[in-house]
Amino acid sequence: MTDRRKLLIGVIGASQPSAEGLRLAGLVGREIARCGAVLVCGGLGGVMEAAAKGAVEAGGEVIGILPGPDAAQANSYVTLAVPTNMGHARNVIIAHTAGALIAVEGEYGTLSEAAIGLKLGKAVIVLPGGPELRGTCLAETPEKAVAIALESLNI
Numbered sequence: 001m002t003d004r005r006k007l008l009i010g011v012i013g014a015s016q017p018s019a020e021g022l023r024l025a026g027l028v029g030r031e032i033a034r035c036g037a038v039l040v041c042g043g044l045g046g047v048m049e050a051a052a053k054g055a056v057e058a059g060g061e062v063i064g065i066l067p068g069p070d071a072a073q074a075n076s077y078v079t080l081a082v083p084t085n086m087g088h089a090r091n092v093i094i095a096h097t098a099g100a101l102i103a104v105e106g107e108y109g110t111l112s113e114a115a116i117g118l119k120l121g122k123a124v125i126v127l128p129g130g131p132e133l134r135g136t137c138l139a140e141t142p143e144k145a146v147a148i149a150l151e152s153l154n155i
Contacts, residue, residue: 013103013105013106021047024142029052029058038062039051039061039063041064042091052078064081100125102124104130123152127140
């Protein structure tokens with residue numbers, strides 16, 4: 001029997017990004033879908049919503065790991081909502097679920113997800129303007145970020 005599991009790539013980032021952050025997130029989401037991977041995110045607004053929109057518009061799937069107890073909290077592009085009722089602790093679930101993480105801008109929540117991903121030995125790729133953390137890999141473009149993520153997953 002063939003392995004039917006899909007690659008999961010996380011997109012983490014600012015809940016209130018700049019216009020450039022929104023643009024980059026949308027392109028990352030689109031590229032993840034184009035490569036046949038599934039986007040994993042926190043399921044809410046900002047970078048999460050922009051990336052999810054890009055993925056869905058490109059025919060992809062989006063898993064939203066939500067902080068609250070209600071799947072209805074997910075942005076309208078999430079195709080599979082996972083309510084956790086764990087608040088910020090859901091960041092650990094995002095880092096564990098994704099095979100690699102791509103950061104677009106961000107604040108403390110993004111830093112926590114990136115740090116957990118690094119602690120787990122996963123690739124954490126950061127686009128310009130993202131969090132600076134030792135051990136991350138800088139990518140100049142969304143396409144390069146996704147390529148690095150796939151390479152880290154031996155694809």
